[in-house]
Amino acid sequence: MHVHLVLFEAWNISRFISVTNKRREIAGASELITYLDRRWVKDAAAELFDGFDPAWRIEDKPVELLETGAGNAKVLVRDAGLARLLVTRVTSRALRDAPGLEVCGVVSAPFDWLADGLLHEALGLAARQLAPVRTSLPGPDARFLRLPIVDQCRSTGLPAESLMRQPGPEPSYEPRSAESRAKWRAYGKQDDGDGLGRLADLAGTKPEQLGRVVEHLNDHAEWVGVVYADGNGLGKVFGAFNQCVDGGSNRRYADTLRDFSAAMQAAARDAFLEAVGAMEHAGAGVKGGDGPVPVLPLILGGDDMVALCDGEWALTFAEAYLREFERLTAATEKIMEPLRRQGEVAALSACAGVAIVKPHFPFAASQDLAYALLREAKQVKKEIEGPCSALSFHVLYDSSGADLDRIRRQITLTELPQWPPTRQPDEAAAQTAAQAARDGRTVLCAQPYVVSASQQEAPWARGRHWRDLEQRVAALASRGDEGERKLPASQLHELREGLFLGPAVADARLENLLPAYGESGLRQLLGDPKSLFWQEQRRDPGRPGRWVTGLLDAMDAEGFLLVGVER
Template sequence: MGVTCHVVLIETSGNQGFIFDTTKRRENVGASELIDGLRQWVDDALAVEFTDFDSATWRISDGRPAQLLVNAAGGAKIVVCDREQGTALVSLVTARALRAAPGLDVCGVVGECFDWDAVHEEEGQRPISMLARRCREAHHLLPLVKSGRAGPMSRFLRIPIVDECAASGLPAYDVVVDGDGPRSRQPRSRPSRAKRAAQDAGFTRLARYAGISNKALEAVADHLEDVPDWVAVIHADGNSLGQLITDLGNRPEGTSADGQPAQGSAAGDADRKTPNDRYADALGPFSAAVQECTVAAFTKALEHCERVLPPGHDVAGAMPVLPLVLGGDDLTVICAGSIALAFTEAYLTAFEEVTRAHALLGGGLTGGGLTGGGLTACAGVAVVKPHFPFSAAYDLAEELTKEAKKTVKRYAPRSSGQARPRASAFSFHVQYDSGGSDPEHLRERMQVPPGAADLAAEPDRKKRRKLRALLYAQPYVVTRDMREPWTQGRHWDDLVRRAAALIDTVDELDGGVDGAQESGERKLPTSQIHDLRETLFAGRDAADGRFRQLLRHYQDRGLTLFAAPDTPDGETTNPDTASLFWRISADEPPVTGLLDAMNAVQLMGDPAATGARATGAPATGASV
């Protein structure tokens, strides 16, 4: 029998609520910094509890009493031999959080004991390292522990009655000076005060990611609080990393996810390490590599935005993008609405590229790596007005991310019983009104009655509800080489071409279209497109009837791009039978891309900067 150990898991939770429960962009940055502070709190606690602790050299297999597996923004995993010392670590970190970051929920658990040399086996499943098993159990146990105690909001009761924080609505703790004028003295809560105190350090850290000065990033934060007509909350997350992490201990050293030798490793290399040693040694580098790739993809997305940003939308030369979370495979940013989809597509594409090229993750030019060819990710984009409640906007972005993930996983090929998504995708929503932002409610409003042919083909009334047509075709796939039946009409290229068609204009060389239009006019008249949009909500048959009428007049002006993408190449769309709707598969409802394209026009960047007529990129700010 080997050494008896315990996994200690310490995590922050409700991070996005903590960041976005304030209306001040500078305090959003301060909140991000406080979450990032968990790394230092864990390091300090380890130094207190274990004399001469060294994360680089201490290993359980070498007889040490503790080993640090991962220490990142928002979460840490440690293995300890003594349960009491694990409990002491949790107490030290959570007590530090109470003092340094009031309102931030930090919780920890100490898992069940296990033998360091043991392997977990289940019938019908591949054996996995016991360390991986205990880590997974700790993640499942953490929510149960949190549910059994009062949450952070219980710390801020309104007895006795106190004034309200001007930034968060929590009970006021102090008065601060914010701006000039008679209203500059504002009541603020304890969390608000802590976020304000951390904002300078936060700008310093995040400015390095953005490649600009602290002052420039501060100007971006102030700009996004008031200036743009639309702002976007973007959340992105890697696909199926959980199973990859669990499998780390199963792979002999130097092999990839498919069992092949990784870059620089000879086939047949002897691996004398136990599965727990392999898991412990691989987890830290894997997490660091994913973090590195997330930052690199963010940088590439910023560079792309520099090329497509509409004139006059920069902030003294800086991109109107404020990063808030760049941790592991998670990304959360606020940006100007004018480049929301351009940034998202660029980030997801870059994330695929940099993970594929990374020597550890994708194996670089030789292929392989721990992931067997890189990672994919999904994103959600919530586009709102600057003073819309950003906590609700983030919730919407998170649910849109889940929608995209669910779709790419549904069509992912299965390996050893596990679905591995091979596509990156995003869903988005533009919140035009101040009503409810519940994703389920919003999607419900985007369903219309099915067509008569659909009803006739389904005699069962209970099943007819599933035939309701969807007024969106999301999510949109950005993976460049992904051309499968389920992506038909739902690729980024499709969205770009449709949006471009909506704002394409007649130029002098055209000499007008059929002699009916002058240079500079829209090829697809705005009034007609809006009329078609309104008809969509009357149901599928009404929308298709109006579409066929317009197609007879505007077939050669780009309107055919909105027809169902099932017409054979080289054939002209028949105005008598064409439809705005198509089916992804026989058991899914019909979808259409018209509304998506109309919403996307103002979110994709400047066509003049990207060669819109050649590439199909639409104009930003153009109304349709």
């Protein structure tokens, strides 16, 4: 028996969500993306195959829904003509229902279903076929032409299709594109929260409550956090998934892949709910804590998670999600059993990037920054052996640019300045400066921070565990009996200024402050004894470790990280 693999993918998800800054349209875009795996493929299969049921299996039926989720779908079809027609129906539906979302599909060459191992090969070949197909498609800017001359959409910049009434007490109308209108339809009416049902279910609340969250993040939040999380090592797992299967038959492979993927999605959803529950327990809520938890899920499929959160709670939420994801995947046998067969991954972990920005900062730029921070967090895999969840973050005070490379260059000292001639460093500070100069770089941050409790003793994680950051933030936020700061802001500012002049200067200033403020929390900020810095221990002994400090991270995180709450 010969079958074809049909592979679908929505590949411009990031652009489709982030092209607008309006939270309602962002939520609507999130809803439309899921239509590929929740509606379009199933509806097209029902039109082409009488009596279609997702429980069908290819051995005795003409079609089988192999896997759906995270903006993609995989289908097995016996007939080549029907397979191509399935692609036509699905992509045509995407053009009508979600203009601007790029959905493409490919049909593999036929392969013998009874020959062991060919399904794994077909998945790899179809993935390689998909790349040239999707890059050959014209983008939305080419598809929506501007002749005859039309007005520009206020949201997406595409040609406007019509005027659309805006919510508010006073009637107003704005020109909107077909893409923008589709997102509004998916979001639903403002007053009853239609279309938010799926997102509300993910967030563990009701549609009208999630509508309040959208309004809060759009109009009332002082800071907004964009949280981007992704599992570690799953690309390698899926690339050699045949090793995860007990037996070489295509049926066993298909069932194991389906169960593994479904379990991964369930673990991610449950981790999200657990993180939201932890925030609620800690008192998070719009309007002073009386309203719903201020977090809006945008993407929650497979091992990917993108969410918007009130900036005050963004770091707390991200850390809780990583911790719960690691715990839940380890407790799920349908995940761990295939991994044990592969033998290379003892457990699953995830990393996250958190960009905390002002509400009206362009969402596209903040999402790019969050993704760059996620990639930075994943560098922990090079330094720590074994599964390790980690988190990088940045609070964007300077809106002139959100490029992470530029941000990190600004806090990297490659040439230490000369010590001012009027003051002399002590011997210990001079040795610190000399060592830093020999190593070539001093970095004024310690990111990423390790969330996994199992990696707390890893040499590279020294000073970089999440608890270390929490302790530093707690020291900065500590107050006296009359509400005054135990560590005065003026003294902290002097220390911060000294960081940019090199370890010798910063530690000389620290030495002057320790007698007065050492017992008020200042010692919690130390890396080495009598120093704000410590030298990282690299996994590769041939690469000298940089000198790093946690002070700047703690000062940035203060106000955005809840400390002192029991988990």
